[in-house]
Each structure stands twice: as structure tokens, then as C-alpha cells.
Amino acid sequence: MDQWVSGFWGAYFGAAALMLAGAVFAFTRGVRRVAVNAAMSGIASTFFVVAFLGGLPIGNDDLLARFLAHVACAVSAVLAYLLFAILGVLRERAVRRKTAIGLALLAWGVMALGWLVPPIAALQMGMTMALGLGVLALALTLRGVVRGDRMAWAAVTGVTLMLIAIGGLGWIALERPNAPWQVHAISALAGMAYLATMAGVMWTRYSYLIELNEVMAHGPSYDPVTRMRLYTLPGQTLEQTLHQITTDGAPLGAVAITIANLYVLKKLYGLPAVNHALFVSAGRLRRSVPSGVHVGRLGNDTFLLLVPQGADSGRLLRMARNVLVRLSKSVVLNTSLQAGALEQQQTHWAAELGVGVMRLPKADPLSAGEAVVMACKMASTAVSYPSRLAWFDHGSGEIVDMPPTLY
Template identity: 40%
Template structure:
């Protein structure tokens, strides 16, 4: 192996050591997140060590070990990524998936022993690549829902596949592997660790926010980290420029509190606010209304069709199930799954209309939308009544 290859691998293992130290820093405050991060780092470093041949065995025994490590790493990688993507909603589903993955891994181990060592190694490498490709399907689905973890996994999986291919090439043809292959593999490994570390940090930061807000009551602003609308707030523009308002009202929050208690209520309120904050509609201000509603205020709404499109996006964001924590002390162990039932009301009024009246009208419209199949409504000025909006424009 050339000196430049050693340099690249030194950078990779240095990054792995740094990531592992960072994972253990959060062991006390977020034990599960820290363990998942440490597992990802140890798995990557161990895989690289074995496939580089930096272990005290050689020949057919090494190839047999490399095959087993590839199969085991593929199984653990699949479970790790599914966990990061939030695929598991309930503990019974976690157990079922673990049983299935364990059975498939045992079958793969058995099949690998039917081949000679070199062919078994090739089988393990192909299986690891196939698992990375299969996991990409779940990552794409998560990314399309706008979840950050999905995008991070879409970045991590190609890096993992590139590392597996390059290390597999070296394991099969150590004398014919150019330094560039080592460089690509090491850089891909570093990029993979960075993506995993970022995903872990996002999960840790989310849990810190959840712990903070679940201790407060539903009328306390830090629950949503949003400003509260105060009645009588004037519109700065005193002309006739219209103001657009989208109010999102959630009908089943009170029922959630009665079933699972205030901790689950606060968690649900926070999760809904977080989803709406991530919408980031241009020119919009997001405020919390009392009890069960949120309002987007557009002081220069522009095209009404654009406002309707924003309201559809807001409804889609809130329609996904939320995995809730019901305990103040351990929001990581979330067993309750709650699906928000939201209604969206859209209203556009002249700029000289008091903003509290505009919001009150939009809120009433959003509550009327609860009775419509589309869960969306607006005030039809031509007909002088509240009308249903279609889900698609």
C-alpha cells in the first residue's frame, strides 16, 4: 500500500475516533442516540480494518472473515438506517423487523459457507451493496416527505456503497489496487460518517427541544417557540393593500390530552409547530393562536392561487402521523402514534381591516373546514359564504 493511501486511511480513522468521542459525550443526556452513533462509527471502522487486512489472519481465513463481516454489517446498517429514518412506529414492529433481519442474516451466513472463501467474499460484498440500494428506497420516501434525515441518508448511502465497492476491490485484488481506490474509499467513508453524525446531532437537538417543551403548559410560548398573536395587533400598512391569512386548526388535540396526558399534548403541539416552521413560506409570519391553532400572515400576499398552494402544503405537512412521547423524562421511548386532524382556512382582506378580525374570520373558516372532505375552506366573496377548497389546485 502506498504512503498516500496510508495518509487517507489515517484521516478516515481520525474522523472515526472524533465521531466516537462525540457520541459518548451525549451518552448521559441521550443514551439511545449516543449508542446508535457509536454503533455506526464502530461498524464503519471495523469493516474498514477487516477489509484492509489489518487483522492477525491471512489467506482463506481472512476472506471468510471478510465475508461474514460484510453480511453482518449489511444487517446492522439496514436496522440503523431504518431507525434513523423513524420507520419504526411501535415496539412490536421493531421486534418483527429485527426477527426478519436476523433470519435473513442467518440464511445469508449459511449460504456463504456453501461457497469457497473467495466466492463467499464476493457474495458478502454484493449483499452489502444490495442492502445499501434497498435502504435508498426508504431514504427517498423520507426525503420526499421533507424530512432532513431522509436527505442525509441519501447522501450517506452512496458513500457507503462506494466504500464497500472500493474496499471489496482491494480485498479481492490487493496487488492490483491503485492508490486512487484507497483515496476514494477513505473519502467516501469520511463523508458517510459526517452524514451519520449530522443525522445524530439533528436527533439529539430534537430530543433536547422536546424535553424542554414537554415540561411546560400548552399556553406557554416556548412549547411552540412561536410568537403568540395578541388581539388588536394592527396591520402596519395603512393603505388598501390586502393581507392574506392562513389559519390551521387542529381538532383532536384536546382529545389527545384526555387520552395520553399533558406531556403528549405538549409534544404534539411542538411537533405540529415544528412542521409548520419548516414550511418557510416566502413573506409569511407564523404565529400561534390560543389552544389549537396556528396562523400564517402574509402582508403582501400577491397571487391568491399561490396562497391556496401554501395552504395545501401546510395541510400535507400536518397530515403525517406523529410519534409521541408520553413521559416527561424519556421522550425517546415513544409508543403513542397520533395523526393530526387539521382544518385550513384561507382569507384575504383589505389592509385597513383590523388584523384580529381577519384572523378571527380565517379561524372560523378553518373550523368549518373540519366538516369538509378536503379539510380546506375559504370565504367565497361572490357567494358570500364559506366554501370548500379542493385538495389539488
Template identity: 40%
Template sequence: MDSVAVGFWGAFFGAVSLSLFAAVLAFRRSARRVALTGSLSAVVSGLYVLVFLGWLPGLGHDAQLRLDAALAAAASAVLGFLLFWLLGLVRGARVSRAVVLAAAATAAVILFGWTLPAEGALAVAVGMQAALVAAGLGAAGHSAWRGAPPGHLALAGLGFMTTTIAVLTWYAFAPALTPWWLHALGALAAIGYTGSMASALWARYSYLIDVRQAMIHGPSYDPVTRMPSHHETNLLVGEAFAKGYREGRPLGVIVVSIGNFEALEHLHGRAAYNHGLFICAGRLRRITPAGVQLGRLGNDAFLLLMPRPVSAGALIELAQVIAQRVPRPVAIGTTGEMAELETTRTTWVADVGVGVLVAPPQMRAPTAIAAAKAMSRTAWSYASRVAGYDEDARKIAELGAPPGPVAVR
């Protein structure tokens, strides 16, 4: 192997060492599952590259290919499991089933490979890798489409992984025909994969840190919602309504009320309430488009202000998205322990009600907020969970399908 190629692969093993060091730091801070995942991913990746490069002495050509095949099947099963865990697809009772399935698939591929020539065994193992990469791309793409940061990082990591697998497979079949620049491409892709997975794990680790702080400190700690405080929200509302009055423009108001926060606290404690608040606030931040101001409203509600709304339809469309996405089930922690956050099986679904109001310029801020809040609480009884004010009927009405000429006061 060319010395330049050796240098590039040496850089990859340096990246693996850094990943292991970061995993040790995470373990010392009680994020044991994150540390285990990071270290296992780094070790398996490093071992995979080490074996495929033929750096284990005393192996003939056929023995090397069979070892490559066995490790390819085992490594793809382990890394695939870790990827699905990172994306949140393997939780609770699914873990044991996923482990059994991965072990069975690995054993089947290895045993079937022994009935074939060495080249055929490696080809079958590479086929298993391709199938898992395809499944991983589908899962990561869906996660990225939903806006989850690990999904984007996993997509990038899988792209890098595919490049590295292709280069090492080529090298395993034809080492003499592999130029140094192809080694460099494979090594850089492997470094990219290591960095992507490390970033995804860091996102998971930092999320657990934020949740832990939220559960310990409660609403007085800003990162619980990462929104303006109650006092700042009051100032924001006053400025928005005053500006609308000066400009003679209406102001779009949406209030999102969560009806089962109090029940969550009574059943599972204050930490669980803080975790639920953290989750709902995070989902609202991801949903809220640019230009819409977001803040807290009491202990169980959130306020969205849309300056100069084009029509009530734009507000209703946003409200319907909120009503669909915020109530998705989530695993809630019931203590402040970081390890418990990763193993909890307590599932909670937010009871969401959304009130929609287009406030005319002359409407006072307290009146508008109170009206939108009352609509959001009335929406708890509607199937769509979205309510507005019907001027014709002069009462609060359900806003289900995208409305026609429904007037929202």
C-alpha cells in the same frame, strides 16, 4: 499498501474517534438511544474497514475472504437496521421483528457462504449489501421527498457508503491492483458517510432537545412553534391589512384549527399538548411557501397570510395540502424525559380544520380573522377538512376538489 493510502485511512479512523466522542457527550445528556446508535454505527464502520484492509494479523487469503464475507453480512444488517430506525421506519413492535429478520438474513448468508469457495462467499455477502443499499436508497428517497432532513443526509451517506464498499471489495479481491488514489477515494467516501450519519443523528438529537424544552416550558417558550408570539402575530396582522388597504389589494387568509388539542391535554397531560403543538407547527412551517406569513392564533389555531393572492385557487390548493399533511399520525411524548420521547407508543392524529378567505381591502382585520376561524371550525365536519364562503349560497361550504368558480369572500 502505499503510505499515502495508509494516511487517508488513518484520517477515517480519526473521524470514527470523533463520532464516538460525540456519542459519549450525547449519552451524558440523557440521549441514550441516540448515543447508542452513533457509537454502534461508528464502531461497526471502523471494524468493517479494519478487517477489509487486512490489518488483522495471522490470516491466510481464504480465511481473510471468509472473515470479510461474514463481517460484510453482519455490518450491512446492523447499519441497515440503524438507517431504518433513523428514518422512523422501525418503531415500537416493529423493532423486534426487524431484529429477528436481520439476524436470520445474516445467518442465512453466512451459512450459505460456507458452502461456496471463499470468493463466492464474499460475492454473496456483497450481494446482500447491494440489496440493503437499494432498500435504503428507496426509504431515504421517500423521506427526503417528504422534506425530512434525515432523508437528505441518509441519501448522501448511502452514496458515500456505496463508494467505500466498492473500493474495499475491489481491494479484498485484488489488493495488489488497488492504487493509492483508489484507497484515497474510499477513505474520503467513508469519512463522508461518517459525517452524514453523524449529522443525521445530530438532527435527531437536536429535535429531541427542542421537543423536551417545548414539553417543559409550554407555549411561553418560543421554540415550541418557532413562530411569532401572539402579540407579534397581532402586529403582523394589523400591518398586513393596513398595507392591503393602502394598496387596494386583497389579502389571503388561512386559519388552521386543531380540534383535539384540549382532549390530548386531558388524556395525557400538558407535556403531550406541548408536543402536539410543536409537531403541528413544525409541519406547517415546512408546508408554508415563501412569502406567506405564519403565526399563532389562540391556543389551538394557526394563521397564514398570503399578500396579493393571485386567486382563491392558490389559497385553496395550499389549504388542501395542509389538510392532507398536518394530520399524519405521530408518536407523542407524555413526559419531559428525553429517553421517553424515543420509546413512546402513544400515537396521536391532529383533528384539522382549514378555513380559507380572500379578504377584500376594505375588510377589517378582526372580522376577516373571525370569519376564517369560524370556517376552519366548520371544516371539522367536512370530509375534505377545508371550508370557504360560497357567495351564491351565502353560507360556509366545503372546498373539496379544486374548485371552479367558487367565490370566497
């Protein structure tokens, strides 16, 4: 059954790696609280698992038992602190300080007492502390259920799974190598489910910080519907962006995407449907463009892509074509703000698009601003083109329709 045991624990370590990757992503988005909490949870839990599975180079059984007792005390204190933070218990600085000091003293006290008893008894004391802190966290999550916290049941599930995993790992450590493979399987599955559940809880608790960072960065120019920068034309925000990305004659690509049927959608189904359409279109747009492209909303029905260090014409047109295909796909829109009526009040909708593409071989802020204006006008014109894509040909000085076969 060794292959089954290895498979289950391998899956657990894969889940832990995904959680660490999520922490790195959160860190890159500037949400350090989420990143630190997720990383510490993943690292502490994984170290606990590695130690209790016998993965440490300690050959003496008595020494290993005492070390595992210390691991149980230290890791359980760290995880308890993180759980209390997620549950909202540590909002005040004084409470955070007292909780940290209390957990540290508890861990040090249990570790010190462990040296007064045999190694196995010390390990049992450490496991008792870990399980006791888990039960305390479970009581706090149940209090959240009583108070109507919408994430409390997820937290209850996560803490319960943690208790199962800790109990199973304690059994494995005490009975090694005679622990049944079923205990390994249940412990590994509970550990994976715990990581997934708590990652979801942390993301729900703190995801608003990502949007808050965007709001703080862009100020009034942030659009909460599309969750991207809102350009004004003419406006200081666009001018600042163009100054940042145009340097000494560097080429620039500008792609404007106009949604021509938003006005009709609003008249037929109201503002909720328009907001949903913009939200979906913005999400598709972000997933359609490569990194390094500045994406924003321009006016009520237009998106703007600015490509610094100007992609060549073929690449720029291929990107525009990809955006056109992605955003033209049909979507089911909600036409009501009432949550209970979302499934009943829906309509199928597909964006009618026009895309204007400009490329400046040598760009400066002034010419770039003019190119943006031209790209927007071209996008409006392109709605009537068969290809829905308009390109400015510098050779002829004309706006031309771009069939797919040409790029």
C-alpha cells in the same frame, strides 16, 4: 503511494473518533438513543474498514476471506437496522422486532451458504448482501424525498456514499495488495463523508430529545427561548436550587446580568428581535462560564449565575468581566418571523448591560436568596457605572464600581 493511502485512511479514522466523541457527548446529555446509534454506526463502520484493509491478525487467505464474508453480513445488517431507524421506518415496536429478526436471519443464512462455496465466492456473497441492503436503504430514502421529508436528500447522499465506500473496500479486499491507491482514496473520502452526513442526519432527527430532557427536568420553569432554567423571584425553583447548592456555610457567588435595552428593542422591532437577542445572549453566556456554574434566566431581562463553593473574589470578578465583554459584542438580529424575509429585515444591536456581583463567605438558603435580590438590584444600578460592573464590598458595606484595573 503508501503514504497517501495511510493519510486518507488516517483521516477516516479521525472522523470516526470524532463521531464517537459526539456519541459520548450525547450520552452525557441523557440522549441515549442518539448516543447508541452514533456509537454503533461509528464502531461497526470502523471495524468493517479495519477488517477489509487487512488489519486483523489472520495470516491464512482462505480463512480471512471467510471471516470478511461474515463481517460483511453482520456489519451490513447492523448498519441497515440503524439506517432504517434513522429513516423512521422502525417507529412501531412490532416493526422493529420483525426487522431485527429478518436481518438476523438474512445474515445467518448468507453466512451459512458461504460455507458451501469457495472462500472468495463466500466473500462475494457477503458483499452482495451488504450492497443489496444499501440499495434497499437508498430506495427508502428516495421514498422520503417523494414524500417531502426535509432530511431525505441528506440521507440519500449518505447512503450513496456508503455504497461507494463498501464497493471500494470490497475491491481492496479482493485485489489486495494490488488495489490502486485511487480506490483507497475514493473509499476513505466516501467513508468520511458518510459518517459526517449520517451524524448530521441523526443529530437533526434526535436533537429535540435534548431539549425535551431539559423540559422534563425543569417542567414549567424551562425557558424555550434561552434554553435554560427559568428562575422566578421569589419562586420555588430558585429556592430549590439555593437549597441544593448551599451547604453548611459553604461560600457562594451570585452574578446577575441585566440587559437594559430590551424594552427599547421590543418597541422598535417587536418581539422576534427580543427573542433573537435573548437567544444569542444565552448562547454566549453558556460559552463564557466554567463548568459547575448554575446558569438561568431571571425575569424578562436578567440572567443569574450561581457559583457554588464560592470562587474567590478575584476569580468571581474576572468571570463577571468576561461575561460582560462577551455579551456586549454587537450582533445582527432578525426582526421578522417570516423565513423568506430574514435577510432583508435585520438590524445591528449591542446589549447595554449591568452586572452585579455578590460573594457570601458563608451561605445558607436565606442569606443566598437575599444575595440574589441584592445582586439583581446592583446589576440595574451598574448600567449607569463606567465599568458596568458593581461589586458589594463587605468591608465598607457599600456597592462600588469596579474598574478593570482592580481585578
